Amino acid sequence: MSDFEIIPVVESKDIVAVRHAVRQQAVKIKFSLVDQTKIVTAASELARNMFVYAGGGEVTLEVLQEDARHGLRARFVDKGPGIANIDLALRDGFTTGRGLGLGLGGAKRLVNEFSIESTPGKGTRVTITRWR
Amino acid sequence: MFAAMDRIPILRMGDFLLVTIQLDMHDQLASALQDDLTTKIAEANAKGVLIDISSLDIVDSFIGRMLATTSAMARVLGAETVVVGMQPAVAITLVELGLDLSGVHTALDVEKGMEMLRNRISLPELGNTDVRF
Numbered sequence: 509m510s511d512f513e514i515i516p517v518v519e520s521k522d523i524v525a526v527r528h529a530v531r532q533q534a535v536k537i538k539f540s541l542v543d544q545t546k547i548v549t550a551a552s553e554l555a556r557n558m559f560v561y562a563g564g565g566e567v568t569l570e571v572l573q574e575d576a577r578h579g580l581r582a583r584f585v586d587k588g589p590g591i592a593n594i595d596l597a598l599r600d601g602f603t604t605g606r607g608l609g610l611g612l613g614g615a616k617r618l619v620n621e622f623s624i625e626s627t628p629g630k631g632t633r634v635t636i637t638r639w640r
Numbered sequence: 641m642f643a644a645m646d647r648i649p650i651l652r653m654g655d656f657l658l659v660t661i662q663l664d665m666h667d668q669l670a671s672a673l674q675d676d677l678t679t680k681i682a683e684a685n686a687k688g689v690l691i692d693i694s695s696l697d698i699v700d701s702f703i704g705r706m707l708a709t710t711s712a713m714a715r716v717l718g719a720e721t722v723v724v725g726m727q728p729a730v731a732i733t734l735v736e737l738g739l740d741l742s743g744v745h746t747a748l749d750v751e752k753g754m755e756m757l758r759n760r761i762s763l764p765e766l767g768n769t770d771v772r773f
Contacts (some may be wrong), residue, residue, distance in 0.1 A: 524666045527698065545698055545729040549737060552700040556667070600738055614701060614737040 511571040517555050518564045526555040526567050530582060533569050537578040539640055547580060547638040550615040554584045554634050557611045561604070562588020562632065572637070579620075579639040590628040598624075648673045650680050655687040656757060657719075658750070662695050670706045677710055681717045688757035689714050692750055694725025704739040711744045720760050721745065724753035 515529050516522065530551040534544040551567070558565040565586030572579040591597045600613045612634075616622040621637040648669060651658040657680055659673065681689065691707065693699065699707070711721040722745045726734075734741065745760075747753035 520667045524664050527664060531697070542729045542732055545727075545733045546736065549698045549700050549733045552698060552702075553737075556700070556702060611701065614739070617736050617738065618733065 513569040515567045515569070516564070517558050517567060520556075520559055522564075523552060523555045523559060527552050529567075529569060530580070533571060533580050534638075537571055537580060537640060539580070539638070543638060543640065546618040547582070547636070550618040550636055550638075551582050553611040553615045554582070554636065557634075558584050558586045558588070558632075562586035565631075572639075577639055579637050581635065581637040584634045585631065586633075587631040590630055590632055591624075591626040592628050594624055594626060646672065647676065650676060652680075652684055652686070655685075655761075656754070657681065657684065657686045657689045658692065659690070660692040660695070665696065665703060667702055670703055674706055674710050674713070678713050678717060681714055681719045686719045687761050689719050689721040690750060690753045690757065691721065691723045692725050692753075693723060693730075694727065694749070696730065697727065699726070699730050699734055699739075701737065701739055704734060704737075704741060708741060708744055720757055722747050722753040722756050724748065724750050 513529055513533065515526050517526060527548050530548045531544060534547055539547070555567060565584060565588070568583040568585070570581045572581055596602050598613050598616065612624070615636060619636040619638045622635070624632065624634045626632040646669065648659060648661060657677065659677065677689065680686065691710070696703070707723055714721045724747045726746060745756060747756050
């Protein structure tokens with residue numbers, strides 16, 4: 509069983525829309541308050557990254573069910589400049605912008621599964637999953 | 641609806657300023673608050689600032705940085721800042737995110753934050769309780 513929801517990120521206020529949508533899904537599948545907070549925070553970081561570095565993109569939320577466990581997966585896809593060195597980008601404190609450089613590495617710590625694919629010049633896709 | 645407003649109100653209480661952040665704060669609102677607050681500190685010659693974040697259900701790196709830089713700016717302008725009311729789930733998440741808020745004073749609620757400010761500033765009791773917007 510799966511359920512998809514797509515949230516476009518075009519302007520900075522859309523980051524709030526992403527947070528709300530993730531929260532709503534996390535509540536629906538009965539995440540604890542701490543788990544809700546973690547995945548909403550991770551999604552906020554990744555949505556902002558997309559907005560700041562790629563000028564926007566699209567977030568797809570998917571509710572997962574494997575046997576008795578539920579999970580929430582969020583995919584962040586942009587057509588931005590891509591990331592040349594992913595290992596470096598995941599390191600705390602690394603930033604090419606004016607941020608703190610916590611976005612990718614921080615988001616990774618807040619979820620159970622994290623994957624990133626990027627092609628310079630084409631775009632970036634980050635997928636996070638948190639299980640209940 | 642509050643979220644549609646483009647400014648967060650700053651309340652003056654004697655030598656202190658009180659900011660209550662409501663609902664979800666988008667990035668521009670956070671940046672505007674930083675500007676407004678520093679202006680107001682200078683205008684009011686405020687000695688202390690309380691930022692109540694008990695309604696915030698997340699603090700990500702952007703909001704966290706706003707709190708840290710606002711607190712640093714306020715210090716330069718002669719005011720101490722205490723961030724009050726952080727929800728436990730938010731605190732847990734912030735630490736895991738890796739955000740360092742060590743330069744920011746925190747307290748459980750407005751009352752304790754006020755006490756902290758009074759102790760740090762060693763003002764006489766707040767004789768002046770008029771509240772102005």
